Amino acid sequence: MPLPTAKDKPLFTPGPLTTSLSVKQAMLHDAGSWHWEFNAKVKALRARILGIAGLHQAGGWEAVLLQGSGTFGVESVFATCVPPTGKVAVLSNGAYGERMVLMLQAQRIPHAVLRTIEDTPNDPAALDALLAADPAITHVAAVHCETTTGILNDIAALGAVTRKHGRTYIVDAMSSFGAYPIDFDACSIDFLISSANKCLEGVPGFSFVIGRRAAFFATEGWARSLSLDLLSQLKGFEKTGQFRYTPPTHSILAFEQALDEFDGEGGIEGRAARYRHNHETLLAGMAMLGMRPYLRPEVQSHIITSFPFPTDPKFTFDVFYRLVSDKGFILYPGKISQADTFRIGNIGRLFEADMKQVVYAIGETLAEMGVRGEV
Numbered sequence: 001m002p003l004p005t006a007k008d009k010p011l012f013t014p015g016p017l018t019t020s021l022s023v024k025q026a027m028l029h030d031a032g033s034w035h036w037e038f039n040a041k042v043k044a045l046r047a048r049i050l051g052i053a054g055l056h057q058a059g060g061w062e063a064v065l066l067q068g069s070g071t072f073g074v075e076s077v078f079a080t081c082v083p084p085t086g087k088v089a090v091l092s093n094g095a096y097g098e099r100m101v102l103m104l105q106a107q108r109i110p111h112a113v114l115r116t117i118e119d120t121p122n123d124p125a126a127l128d129a130l131l132a133a134d135p136a137i138t139h140v141a142a143v144h145c146e147t148t149t150g151i152l153n154d155i156a157a158l159g160a161v162t163r164k165h166g167r168t169y170i171v172d173a174m175s176s177f178g179a180y181p182i183d184f185d186a187c188s189i190d191f192l193i194s195s196a197n198k199c200l201e202g203v204p205g206f207s208f209v210i211g212r213r214a215a216f217f218a219t220e221g222w223a224r225s226l227s228l229d230l231l232s233q234l235k236g237f238e239k240t241g242q243f244r245y246t247p248p249t250h251s252i253l254a255f256e257q258a259l260d261e262f263d264g265e266g267g268i269e270g271r272a273a274r275y276r277h278n279h280e281t282l283l284a285g286m287a288m289l290g291m292r293p294y295l296r297p298e299v300q301s302h303i304i305t306s307f308p309f310p311t312d313p314k315f316t317f318d319v320f321y322r323l324v325s326d327k328g329f330i331l332y333p334g335k336i337s338q339a340d341t342f343r344i345g346n347i348g349r350l351f352e353a354d355m356k357q358v359v360y361a362i363g364e365t366l367a368e369m370g371v372r373g374e375v
């Protein structure tokens with residue numbers, strides 16, 4: 001075992017991310033999950049999450065925390081909020097849309113899938129036609145930033161179509177919540193899912209689902225799972241102030257610190273500005289190496305950036321990844337997508353200097369490999 005280092009290699013990934021030292025230090029405590037002090041923190045954090053969404057409990061909204069990573073949160077919405085007779089339309093242009101399809105298959109929930117290729121946003125006109133043709137569809141599920149490529153889907157346009165047809169709208173905003181303003185009203189969002197360890201820069205341990213209290217209470221008797229039952233989870237918070245089962249106590253403590261730092265940075269606006277600048281710094285540096293992004297700028301988010309592999313046959317991703325890691329930078333090992341790309345995350349505790357350094361390391365690596373950029 002190597003000794004713990006003062007500074008870990010920065011993660012240029014879509015989560016878990018590099019977190020601040022103070023967020024990590026906030027975990028150096030053992031909190032009693034039943035104790036009033038811890039429960040008061042959970043209560044306050046639920047309200048603060050709503051605040052980030054521009055919502056309030058007084059306005060009828062709730063944020064339900066759930067143990068487990070983001071995937072558990074998305075699956076809990078299908079497990080809880082789709083009635084026994086329900087059918088879900090999934091909009092997919094990447095791995096996270098496809099994961100929704102797998103969840104619906106696993107839970108034996110009828111569904112339809114509308115696919116676009118990975119560099120093309122979900123198509124509101126196709127959704128309109130599907131909903132008009134299939135009255136059995138009760139729910140529409142979309143991914144805001146499809147982290148597979150970093151593409152942004154137009155959740156407002158999809159929401160308008162969903163509302164027009166009177167269906168329930170589920171948005172996976174895992175990798176965008178906190179880094180893009182999301183107007184629940186304008187987008188007609190019924191349920192939104194995100195997690196602790198993406199743009200809010202906490203550590204892994206829980207996800208959260210935002211929805212109307214009445215909408216959660218309307219799901220009585222629907223849950224297909226015990227541990228993923230959001231209504232029981234909400235009732236637990238309201239009755240005892242506690243998670244139903246062992247909570248990720250350290251992750252909650254870290255999250256409280258992470259939200260203080262989020263507020264200190266100026267909330268969504270401040271964080272978005274830093275991520276956008278990271279993204280622009282990355283693009284400018286990579287362009288000098290002859291590397292152009294996979295997506296068109298109109299659909300590219302400032303969350304994560306995909307780059308096609310250089311066409312030079314001397315390039316192999318495994319060697320490239322290892323050499324960049326040896327220089328102290330962790331890239332994202334290619335998630336299989338329709339194009340051969342690698343991805344560089346702009347999110348987490350990363351700043352302009354980090355982006356310049358990773359570009360420098362990539363340039364040195366390509367030179368060592370004898371790979372020519374295509375300018």
Ligand SMILES: *Cc1c(COP(=O)(O)O)cnc(C)c1O
Nearest residue numbers: 069070071096145147172174175
């Ligand atoms: C990361 C991510 C998920 C899955 O979250 P995990 O924490 O890895 O389970 C789902 N959807 C999107 C868009 C994501 O970026």
